[in-house]
Amino acid sequence: DNTQVWSFNEEDTSVLWLGTSxxxxxxxxxxxxMQRFVHQPGNKNSIGDSxxxxxxxxxxxxxxxxxxxxLSHFDIRSGVFTNYKLVNTANLxxxxxxSLCIDSRGIIWAGTRxxxxxxxxxxxxxxxxxxxxxxxxxxxxxxxxxxxxxDSLAGLWIGTANNAGLKRMDRKTGKFSHYLSGLTITTIHxxxxxxxxxxxxxxxxxxxxxx
Numbered sequence: 001d002n003t004q005v006w007s008f009n010e011e012d013t014s015v016l017w018l019g020t021s022x023x024x025x026x027x028x029x030x031x032x033x034m035q036r037f038v039h040q041p042g043n044k045n046s047i048g049d050s051x052x053x054x055x056x057x058x059x060x061x062x063x064x065x066x067x068x069x070x071l072s073h074f075d076i077r078s079g080v081f082t083n084y085k086l087v088n089t090a091n092l093x094x095x096x097x098x099s100l101c102i103d104s105r106g107i108i109w110a111g112t113r114x115x116x117x118x119x120x121x122x123x124x125x126x127x128x129x130x131x132x133x134x135x136x137x138x139x140x141x142x143x144x145x146x147x148x149x150x151d152s153l154a155g156l157w158i159g160t161a162n163n164a165g166l167k168r169m170d171r172k173t174g175k176f177s178h179y180l181s182g183l184t185i186t187t188i189h190x191x192x193x194x195x196x197x198x199x200x201x202x203x204x205x206x207x208x209x210x211x
Contacts, residue, residue, distance in 0.1 A: 009055040009063065011076065017063065019052030024065060024074075037081075039069075048072045048083035053098045064108055066097030071110050071120065088115040088129050101148035101156070109156065111145025117158060117169075130174065132164075138175040140167055147187050151209070152194035159185025159198065166198055180205065 007019035014030040023038040024047055040046035051068030058064060063074040071084040086095045097118075099111035108120040116131035117140060133139040142164030149157045156169040158176070166179040166188075183200040190196055196207040 006052060007054045009057050011057075011061070017055055019055045019065065021051055023047075023050045024052050024055075037074075039067075044083070045080050047074070047081045051096075053096065054100045056100045056102050058102050059106065064100055064102060066100050066110060068096045069094045071097050071100075071108070071118075073122070084120060086110065086112070086115070086118050086120075086129070087127055088112075088118075088131075099145055099147050099159075101150060103150045103156070104154055109148050111148050111158070112143070113145075114143050116140060116143040117145050117148070130169075130176075137178070138173075140169075140176050141165065141178060146185055149188040149190050149196065151190060151196055153209070157188050157196055157198075159188050161185075179207075 004021040005018055009017045011017060014028065016027045018025040018027065023036045026035040037047050038050040039048060047067065049067035049069035052065060054066040056064045062076050065072040065074060070086050073082045088095055095115045096113045097110045098113055101109040103109060106122065108122060110118040116129055119128040130140050132141055132143050142160040142162050144161035145158060146161050147159035151157060156171065158167040158169060160167065161184050163182050163184050165181040165183050166185050167176045169176050180200065183202055185198060185200050187199040188196060198205040
């Protein structure tokens with residue numbers, strides 16, 4: 001079995017959800033059962049794609065899932081998937097979502113492999129797409145978004161590939177500040193103290209806004 005596990009999350013202490021290259025897997029450790037969810041062509045209530053990159057749980061306990069073909073939402077109670085087609089300004093077909101962040105306002109931020117950063121308001125359905133504009137230093141810098149995290153001031157940090165470094169987004173203006181240029185960022189994490197931890201191919205970095 002060459003199935004790759006890309007991500008996991010917990011429904012509770014005994015139920016795990018795994019994002020794999022062969023579907024979304026629910027493992028009930030207490031019952032000893034496993035259930036696999038895959039894309040079913042023609043069934044709009046199935047997950048949008050069987051390649052699962054990332055899983056995030058929202059405040060209601062439901063899951064947002066980045067797949068090889070867009071963004072899916074799974075309602076734990078109903079067992080129904082809702083799929084969101086990401087409207088990208090470059091008209092790229094089948095946008096893979098490889099990183100996700102649910103911010104303090106409930107807004108979904110989705111990082112893609114080639115189509116930049118997406119914003120989705122689940123309540124209104126409004127979307128936004130932030131892409132790199134060559135020659136514009138206020139744009140995101142690269143369209144391969146590896147990781148996303150929100151800081152304690154509701155600022156959004158974005159990790160990019162292709163040695164484009166770390167970005168912080170000003171939500172009021174939609175402009176980006178650039179840090180750690182020349183590095184490919186792999187992970188961003190905010191700890192309980194509010195510090196931002198960043199991993200790259202060149203090591204580990206910590207951003208302390210108080211210092």
